[in-house]
Amino acid sequence: MRSRREFLWASANISLGAVLASALPGVSFGALPGARPFVVVILRGALDGLAAVPPFGDSDYSDARGPIAIGRPAAPHGALDLDGFFGLHPSLPLLHERWRAGELLVAHAVASPYRERSHFDGQNVLENGGDRPSGSSSGWLNRVLGALAGRNVDGLALGQNVPLILRGPVPVGSWAPSRLPEADAELIARLRDLYSDDATLSARLDEATRMEALADGEAPADSAMANSKNGGLGRLKEIAETAGRMIASPDGPRVAVFDATGWDTHAGEGAAEGQLAGRLAGLDQVLDALRRGLDSEWSRTAILVCTEFGRTVQVNGTRGTDHGTGMAAFVVGGAVRGGRMLADWPGLREKQRYEGRDLRATTDLRALAKGLLRDHLAVPERALLDIFPGSDAVAPVRDVVRA
Amino acid sequence: MITERATQAAIAANRFGLGARPGELSSAAGDPRGWLLAQLHSSYRVPAELEELASGREILATFLAARAARAAQKKSFPRGATPDGDPIKLLLDGVREQLLPHYLAQATARTRIALRSESSFRESLVHFWSNHFAVSVDKPVCLGIAGALENEAIRPRIDGHFTDLLLAVETHPAMITYLDNERSAGPHSELGDRAARRHRERGPEKIGLNENLAREILELHTLGVDGGYQQADVTSFAAVITGWSIGGGQGPFADGEPGDFVFRAALHEPGSKRVLGRGYSDSGLAQGQAVLRDLAGHPATARHLATKLARHFVADDPSAALVDRLARAYSANDGYLPPVYEALVNWEEAWEAEPQKFKQPYEFVYSALRALEVTPGQPKALLAGFEVLGQRHWSPGSPAGWPDRQADWNGADALMKRIEWSVALADRVGDKRSALDSASAALGSLASAHTLKSLGNAASASQALALLLMSPEFQRR
Numbered sequence: 007m008r009s010r011r012e013f014l015w016a017s018a019n020i021s022l023g024a025v026l027a028s029a030l031p032g033v034s035f036g037a038l039p040g041a042r043p044f045v046v047v048i049l050r051g052a053l054d055g056l057a058a059v060p061p062f063g064d065s066d067y068s069d070a071r072g073p074i075a076i077g078r079p080a081a082p083h084g085a086l087d088l089d090g091f092f093g094l095h096p097s098l099p100l101l102h103e104r105w106r107a108g109e110l111l112v113a114h115a116v117a118s119p120y121r122e123r124s125h126f127d128g129q130n131v132l133e134n135g136g137d138r139p140s141g142s143s144s145g146w147l148n149r150v151l152g153a154l155a156g157r158n159v160d161g162l163a164l165g166q167n168v169p170l171i172l173r174g175p176v177p178v179g180s181w182a183p184s185r186l187p188e189a190d191a192e193l194i195a196r197l198r199d200l201y202s203d204d205a206t207l208s209a210r211l212d213e214a215t216r217m218e219a220l221a222d223g224e225a226p227a228d229s230a231m232a233n234s235k236n237g238g239l240g241r242l243k244e245i246a247e248t249a250g251r252m253i254a255s256p257d258g259p260r261v262a263v264f265d266a267t268g269w270d271t272h273a274g275e276g277a278a279e280g281q282l283a284g285r286l287a288g289l290d291q292v293l294d295a296l297r298r299g300l301d302s303e304w305s306r307t308a309i310l311v312c313t314e315f316g317r318t319v320q321v322n323g324t325r326g327t328d329h330g331t332g333m334a335a336f337v338v339g340g341a342v343r344g345g346r347m348l349a350d351w352p353g354l355r356e357k358q359r360y361e362g363r364d365l366r367a368t369t370d371l372r373a374l375a376k377g378l379l380r381d382h383l384a385v386p387e388r389a390l391l392d393i394f395p396g397s398d399a400v401a402p403v404r405d406v407v408r409a
Numbered sequence: 410m411i412t413e414r415a416t417q418a419a420i421a422a423n424r425f426g427l428g429a430r431p432g433e434l435s436s437a438a439g440d441p442r443g444w445l446l447a448q449l450h451s452s453y454r455v456p457a458e459l460e461e462l463a464s465g466r467e468i469l470a471t472f473l474a475a476r477a478a479r480a481a482q483k484k485s486f487p488r489g490a491t492p493d494g495d496p497i498k499l500l501l502d503g504v505r506e507q508l509l510p511h512y513l514a515q516a517t518a519r520t521r522i523a524l525r526s527e528s529s530f531r532e533s534l535v536h537f538w539s540n541h542f543a544v545s546v547d548k549p550v551c552l553g554i555a556g557a558l559e560n561e562a563i564r565p566r567i568d569g570h571f572t573d574l575l576l577a578v579e580t581h582p583a584m585i586t587y588l589d590n591e592r593s594a595g596p597h598s599e600l601g602d603r604a605a606r607r608h609r610e611r612g613p614e615k616i617g618l619n620e621n622l623a624r625e626i627l628e629l630h631t632l633g634v635d636g637g638y639q640q641a642d643v644t645s646f647a648a649v650i651t652g653w654s655i656g657g658g659q660g661p662f663a664d665g666e667p668g669d670f671v672f673r674a675a676l677h678e679p680g681s682k683r684v685l686g687r688g689y690s691d692s693g694l695a696q697g698q699a700v701l702r703d704l705a706g707h708p709a710t711a712r713h714l715a716t717k718l719a720r721h722f723v724a725d726d727p728s729a730a731l732v733d734r735l736a737r738a739y740s741a742n743d744g745y746l747p748p749v750y751e752a753l754v755n756w757e758e759a760w761e762a763e764p765q766k767f768k769q770p771y772e773f774v775y776s777a778l779r780a781l782e783v784t785p786g787q788p789k790a791l792l793a794g795f796e797v798l799g800q801r802h803w804s805p806g807s808p809a810g811w812p813d814r815q816a817d818w819n820g821a822d823a824l825m826k827r828i829e830w831s832v833a834l835a836d837r838v839g840d841k842r843s844a845l846d847s848a849s850a851a852l853g854s855l856a857s858a859h860t861l862k863s864l865g866n867a868a869s870a871s872q873a874l875a876l877l878l879m880s881p882e883f884q885r886r
Contacts, residue, residue, distance in 0.1 A: 184826060
């Protein structure tokens with residue numbers, strides 16, 4: 007019996023590269039670059055931006071944060087200096103290397119249009135791209151794929167299922183490593199027949215077989231990954247590295263989303279060490295694994311790391327922080343014009359805060375995203391309003407990526 | 410009419426229940442609606458599988474004692490000479506090892522009950538409410554007690570008054586610790602005052618409010634996010650439930666029965682408070698209980714619960730008429746739940762033959778194992794399906810619980826994982842069962858001609874079983 011992979015390659019759709027190669031005689035398959043890779047990382051639970059990117063230069067910072075304040079760069083376990091005013095949490099040394107390489111743009115006091123404090127509505131707005139919860143049943147990243155329709159850019163969700171941000175009319179794949187043996191090609195063919203009257207299941211089956219073929223070419227053997235002794239983080243790093251290779255492969259999906267939970271630090275948040283520090287160290291390593299997987303495509307990549315909203319300025323009564331507004335976001339990748347802060351700093355005093363408690367938002371996250379879509383993915387300007395409806399007044403941020 | 414009854418029996422077992430076991434369709438066929446409702450009217454008995462489990466209180470008490478011992482051990486090291494500098498890591502070392510056996514025992518018991526149950530509509534409701542009041546085991550201490558919340562607070566109360574269910578859940582130590590309420594202190598409480606004095610003398614050593622539990626009660630457990638509350642209500646309600654804590658902690662949190670719910674007057678913010686425009690005089694524990702009672706009776710709560718029930722059992726986007734009907738049944742009966750379930754079962758649209766719901770992984774795994782009557786003996790094998798399909802028991806990762814719409818579960822890779830797991834299960838069963846017989850026993854007249862033909866043409870007995878499990882009508886309900 008043929009393996010599913012052979013079967014797939016035998017019956018595979020004509021690849022984008024092949025189509026272009028036939029349209030442009032004399033250009034070889036390998037020389038054709040696809041769209042630039044664009045990855046969105048969603049940190050669910052509301053990352054504390056004032057811990058991830060501490061404004062140590064603000065004289066009100068350490069008082070407001072008390073036991074969970076991150077020290078100045080000169081202090082032991084202090085912040086990793088960015089520009090003399092902002093720093094990175096000490097658990098983000100690899101991201102700091104990207105800063106020094108000019109590949110990391112750090113945005114602060116940023117927010118989506120959502121101004122309440124529900125995680126689930128906040129994530130919904132972050133993903134649907136509108137200005138209110140459930141404003142749209144499709145996600146803005148799926149609408150990006152729609153806007154790039156003529157260029158055949160594929161989308162990929164890292165995980166078994168597709169989060170809202172990538173859901174919509176354009177079919178997208180999803181992928182996570184498996185602990186079980188592959189099903190054989192003959193069964194897949196029979197299922198294809200069984201699903202012939204079922205549009206949803208047949209579309210999913212096609213996407214799944216395509217992504218699996220890609221992953222087969224790029225991943226270490228599934229069983230090796232499943233048996234990895236590295237445990238949770240090690241597995242995540244392997245997934246990220248494989249995902250990077252899938253995205254970088256000649257007809258790989260160029261637009262991807264990755265999400266991670268566990269950022270809701272209401273109690274015992276920790277400072278340079280502790281609960282949040284551990285999570286950030288994991289994020290740092292996973293982003294770096296993605297970079298390694300992308301390999302030479304890294305130079306053409308931009309990754310947007312964001313969360314649904316920020317957390318309260320003041321430490322709460324249980325050494326944590328409650329739901330807030332302004333957040334920190336990262337744009338990292340070889341294509342990014344980095345080594346820069348994007349922050350119109352509102353200050354931390356009670357009167358400077360939003361409703362007396364949260365970091366006030368001075369930059370709309372959609373402005374950053376629109377700038378990336380226009381200049382990195384070459385999304386036509388007129389499509390940006392379909393992608394972020396109601397954002398007429400939100401001008402794209404310029405020069406997020408290199409010319 | 411006989412044909413219609415047979416179809417309704419299949420719908421009763423698959424849409425409302427956790428999937429038909431062989432023989433079940435014929436017991437339901439006489440009166441499918443009555444068969445469902447009888448599952449609720451029978452008097453509640455604790456399933457035998459739960460009798461051997463340690464209680465949440467015992468598990469938490471052991472955990473707290475171990476944590477205290479560790480803290481003491483750490484103190485005994487000279488400053489700077491701890492074997493590992495990270496205090497959180499030190500605290501968590503061994504926690505997993507200690508709590509994992511309890512988790513496995515709880516998850517195994519839950520699965521076994523679901524697989525053998527002859528009243529799987531009832532089990533389905535247990536899962537529904539457990540997910541409504543979700544506690545996720547990715548928070549380390551919850552690994553040992555998420556199942557205890559379901560078994561102790563939820564399971565015995567799913568066919569009583571919602572108020573009693575709500576009060577039991579919000580005072581269960583698992584919920585108190587999951588949403589960080591045990592150390593939340595009123596700024597003017599006895600301990601808050603003391604801390605404030607120390608703060609003036611020795612720098613920042615504040616204790617005070619944590620609003621996590623209060624917010625999620627309003628947003629997720631009762632009113633719903635559009636239920637009309639403001640930030641001021643969240644803050645005020647958080648003050649109301651200061652003192653809702655757990656016995657046997659450290660320092661000022663030491664008193665009380667270890668691992669049990671305790672009301673700590675010393676943490677409670679004194680004075681009367683306003684929540685949703687209503688005043689509550691200061692009466693300690695009773696103040697919070699009074700707010701919870703009012704929340705349970707609020708019309709927004711009725712709508713929120715009605716919407717979730719309708720979405721779970723009927724369709725991702727249920728009709729407004731159904732939601733209205735359930736909300737009215739809830740309000741008219743002061744939150745007594747059986748009439749709400751009755752209204753649901755008696756709703757005509759709930760019996761449309763065309764399935765509206767795509768099974769969540771747990772529903773797919775239960776229904777497959779029930780259809781083929783497979784109950785692996787080893788916990789690892791028993792729980793493997795939930796693991797590989799991405800829905801380990803009590804692990805939604807957030808207090809919102811698992812999402813309940815098709816798009817949340819029908820990703821391409823998710824489908825491939827279901828195929829792989831089905832193949833593994835079918836290989837295990839091999840030719841011990843005929844797929845055509847199993848299709849008839851599990852799906853009855855819901856099995857399509859196309860599926861039956863495909864099973865008949867399969868290359869082997871086990872391939873036919875895999876095709877049955879992956880057929881569109883088995884994937885939906």
